[in-house]
Amino acid sequence: MPKAVVVGGGIGGLATAVAFHRRGWEVEVLERAATIAEIGAGLSVWPNALRALDLLGLGDEVRARALEDGAAGIRDPKGRWLARADAAVLRARYGSPIMMHRADLLDVLRRGVPESALRAGISVTEARADGTVTHSAGTSTGDVVVGADGIRSVVRRAVCGEIAPRYSGYTAWRVVVRPSGPVCEMGETWGRGQRFGFSGLHDGRVYCFATANMPEGTRTDGAAELRRRFGTWHEPIGDLIAAATESTVLQNDIYSLPALKTYVSGRVALLGDAAHAMTPNLGQGACQALEDSVVLAAVATEDRDLTRYDALRRPRTQMIAARSERIGTVGQLESAAAVAVRNAVLRCVPSSVQFNALAPVLDWVG
Template identity: 75%
Template sequence: MSTAIIVGGGIGGLATAIAFLRKGWDVEVLERATTIAEVGAGLSVWPNALRALDALGVGAEVRARATEEGAAGIRDSKGTWLSRSDTDLLRARYRLPIMMHRADLFDILRAAIPESALRTGITVSEARTDGTVVHSAGTSTGDVVVGADGIRSVVRRAVCGEVAPRYSGYTAWRVVVTPTEPMGDLGESWGRGERFGYAALADGRVYCFATGNMPAGTAGGGLAELRRRFGTWHAPIPGLLAAADEGALLKHDLYDLPALKTYVAGRIALVGDAAHAMTPNLGQGACQAIEDAVVLAEVATRDGDLTRYDAERRPRTQMIVTRSRRIGAIAQLSAAPLVALRNAVLRLTPSTAQANALAPVLDWHPPTR
């Protein structure tokens, strides 16, 4: 029986493990942390990823623990609409994305994998193109080695050497809160070098996220910083920040990867952030990792020619990385004249054009034999 060694036990790694298990492979997941868990934040699962989750056999359970994202759009800091999504059009053409807690998706994926396949507390130091993985407990060998170990991947070194992530120029805050007032329509609000967004979760809580331009590694930036930046923005933003817990707040500088020349070398293939880390502006980071999982297992099982995985996944994912980076650059504009121009263009852009622009991202279907 063929064996897949998967380095990394995040969403991409677990999805890949399920994909290979469903193809009849033995699977070994190597995770550095002593406990496989996910941080507390929200996650948009778009229709393309839902199709991939259906292919993994967990789509129904995911939908049961999520809520459909309804009316949304972009406002300015005072609450004036700049752009509103045509929900009926999006539902008819693609279906709407769903919103869920990352930990819920993680739990669903982990439950689909035998405990015997998960090895925690394992630090990988090297991956070799012959299928050998050197780690803190010895070595493992597989017919395929999957680098699912994130933006600072160790496995990636064997594929394309050292690759430095690119800082986006802005940081992000994330927190889940229990609202104390009605939410109304959801979405994002754009200011000058700052954004704030919120979305409902299935359990009645609200996932909040914010961004701000600043140098990488800027210290501080807790709730006091968020309230200073966004406390005078339109409702319900001040109320959401008032309900937030400092201990639940996450802050991360946002990076992506430059375009790699390949995602494969010998028996190694990269998935998720190890291959194509992207900014979250399209909500596609986890979605693309799940797509990767389905395609990689299909290619590896069909004939083992991993270059076909690279040929299928690299152009698509790098297109999405580029789009997400460009959207972030526009959304984070800070110069007043450019912000005014951006907002005017948003107001004039018809919702049909917005829907059409999503086609290359959302019109994806899992491979079929």
């Protein structure tokens, strides 16, 4: 029986373990953390990723723990619409995106992997092209070694040496709150050098995220910073922030990877953030990792030619990463003149143009 050693027990790593397991491979998942778990934040699962989950046999279970994403478009801080989204058109053309808690998706994926395959508390120190992985408990060897260990991947060194992540210029806050009343017309609000977005979860809570331009490494006081920056923006933003507590707000600087020259070397393949960490502006980071998992398992099973995985995945993921970065650049514009031009252009772009632009991202069928 062929064996896949998966380094990283996040969404991409567990999805890959499911994909290989379903194709009859032995799998071993090495996770550095003491437990395989996910911290609290929301996640958009777009139709392309739902197709990947369907191919993993988990689509229905995921949908049962999610809510159709009701994002209505983009507004300015006073609540005036810059761009409206037609959910019916999106649904008819691509299918409905859903919103769920990251922990729920991780739980579904984890239950698709044999318990005996999951090894937590294991720190990987080296991976080699011959399929050998050195770690804190010894060594593991696989016919395929999968680097699903994130933007600061150890496995990536075996493929392309040391690659430094790039700071985007902005930080992000994420929080899940339970509002005091119903929240309608989800979406994003774009200001000057900062944005705020919110979307519902299936249990009545609301996932909120915000971004702001600031120097790398700047730490803030979480909920208080959100109130200072966004407390006067249109409702229900103020009410949502009021429901946040200091301990529940997560802050992370946003990084991405430069375009790698390859995702594979010998028996080693990279996926997810280890291969193509991208800014979150298209909501495609986890979605692309799910696609990666399906394609990698299929290629490895069919002919073990990992260069075909690279040819299939690298152009697509790097295209999406570049698009996401451009959207972030526009969304984070700070000068009054540039923001005025941006907002005027957004108001003039027909929704049909917006939907057509999504086609290269959402039309993936596996």
